[in-house]
Amino acid sequence: MFKITERTALTDNEYQIWLEAPRIATKAQPGQFIILRIDEQGERIPLTICEADASAGKLRIIFQVIGKSTAQLAQVKTGMSLLDVVGPLGKPTEIKNYGTVMLVGGGVGIAALFPIVKGLKQAGNRVITIIGAKSKNLLILQEECAKYSDELILVTDDGSLGRKGLVTEAMADVLQREPINQAWAIGPSIMMKFCTKVATQFNVPIYVSLNPIMVDGTGMCGGCRVTIGEKIKFACVDGPEFLGAEVDWDGFIQRMRQYHPEEVTAYQAYQVKQVH
Numbered sequence: 180m181f182k183i184t185e186r187t188a189l190t191d192n193e194y195q196i197w198l199e200a201p202r203i204a205t206k207a208q209p210g211q212f213i214i215l216r217i218d219e220q221g222e223r224i225p226l227t228i229c230e231a232d233a234s235a236g237k238l239r240i241i242f243q244v245i246g247k248s249t250a251q252l253a254q255v256k257t258g259m260s261l262l263d264v265v266g267p268l269g270k271p272t273e274i275k276n277y278g279t280v281m282l283v284g285g286g287v288g289i290a291a292l293f294p295i296v297k298g299l300k301q302a303g304n305r306v307i308t309i310i311g312a313k314s315k316n317l318l319i320l321q322e323e324c325a326k327y328s329d330e331l332i333l334v335t336d337d338g339s340l341g342r343k344g345l346v347t348e349a350m351a352d353v354l355q356r357e358p359i360n361q362a363w364a365i366g367p368s369i370m371m372k373f374c375t376k377v378a379t380q381f382n383v384p385i386y387v388s389l390n391p392i393m394v395d396g397t398g399m400c401g402g403c404r405v406t407i408g409e410k411i412k413f414a415c416v417d418g419p420e421f422l423g424a425e426v427d428w429d430g431f432i433q434r435m436r437q438y439h440p441e442e443v444t445a446y447q448a449y450q451v452k453q454v455h
Contacts, residue, residue, distance in 0.1 A: 181215075181261040184237060190317050192244040193287055194253050195229075201236030203228075203266045209294035210272030210388065210420055213238065214396045215264045217255070222248040225393045225415075227291035228267060238264075241290035241319065246442045247449040268396045269419050272386075274298040278360035279305040281353060281383070283346050283374050285366025286312055289320050291388055292365045300327040307359070308332070309349045311366075315340030346370065347377050354381040362386070364423065368432045375423030387423040389414045391434060406430050 185197040203213065212227045230239035244250050255261070272295050280299050284292035289310050300306045306327060311334035312318040318333065318340060325331045332349050333341025342349060346366075353359070354377070362385040364374035371387040378385035391414050394400040398416040405414055406427035412418065 181264045183255050183257055183259050183261070186255060186257050189241065189319050192253075193241065193317070193319060194244070195239065195241045196252075196255065197237050197239050198261065198264065199236055200238050200264050200266075203264065204231045204236050204238055205233045207231035207238065207267040208271035209274060209298040210291075211267035211269045212419065213240070213264050213266030214268060214393065215252075216262045217248070217251055218262050221251070221262065223394055223396075224248050224252065225268075225390065225396065227388070227390075227419075229290040229293055231294075241287060243287040247445040250449055265396060268415060270417070272298065272363075272420060274302050276303040279307065279358065281307045281309070281350065281359045281362040283350060283362070283364040283366070284308070284310045284324075285346055285364075285370045286317065287319070288366030288370075288388075289318075289324070292363065293320050293323055295363055295365075296324055297327045300329075305329050307353055309334060309346050309353070311335065311341075311346040311349075313337065345373075347373050350374060350377045354378070354383065359383045363388075363420075368428070368435055371423060372426075372428040372432070375426070375428070379424050385423045386420045387426065388419045389421060389426070389431065390419065391431070392438065405434075 182199045183196050187195045189195050207228045212225050214223050214225045226240050226242050229241045244253050282296050307330045308324050308328040309332045313336045334346050334349050362378050362383050364371045365388045391403040393403045393415050396415045398413040403414040404411050407421050408425040
């Protein structure tokens with residue numbers, strides 16, 4: 180059960196795994212996620228489904244090592260099995276023909292963006308995709324996004340691939356050039372905040388995917404609560420997608436940093452343990 184059939188290092192700290200999960204693979208839709216545990220002592224890790232192969236009964240998951248649990252997940256080998264995987268969770272993206280759509284992804288958020296890009300193209304939209312990273316060696320899924328995009332714009336902070344600068348600058352150029360009916364942005368919190376600001380300036384509705392701390396994924400623990408339109412919502416059951424203009428970004432970013440000291444301590448202890 181939940182056997183790892185393939186494991187690949189995409190960058191220095193981003194990894195891809197394909198795992199067997201037939202029941203989830205047949206139901207998963209763009210925008211949804213899973214929660215997995217590696218073993219009995221493992222933390223519950225929420226990860227967006229990058230791709231679901233219903234015929235093979237497999238899920239493609241891409242993640243970045245940011246702490247102890249993801250570092251441990253990066254050590255799994257082909258042929259190993261995870262203890263449990265729950266999903267698909269969350270509300271799926273509303274896939275339909277909007278007209279011309281813009282999708283913006285940053286870093287590992289591109290993995291969550293890709294199934295939406297694919298779904299919107301298959302629904303008949305004109306798809307403009309902007310993906311960015313710090314440098315070319317960290318920019319993932321270029322070929323996959325290109326396949327389902329009418330236009331793909333690559334952006335790197337250092338200019339090592341595509342245009343140099345920020346994805347928000349590329350957004351503004353496109354929005355000045357032609358009308359966009361709907362937009363999405365998935366990536367670091369600060370990136371999504373400023374993507375929302377740019378889209379709002381041009382009166383374009385934009386969805387973002389929020390990834391706060393989660394425990395059970397069913398709305399019971401309250402750990403993933405976010406303020407949307409001055410109301411408390413739970414990202415696991417009400418999201419993870421919300422209209423960016425309704426998100427309390429300052430509150431969300433502050434909550435994302437709430438356990439940072441503990442996360443750093445746990446990661447450092449794990450690294451020391453691995454060395455010894």
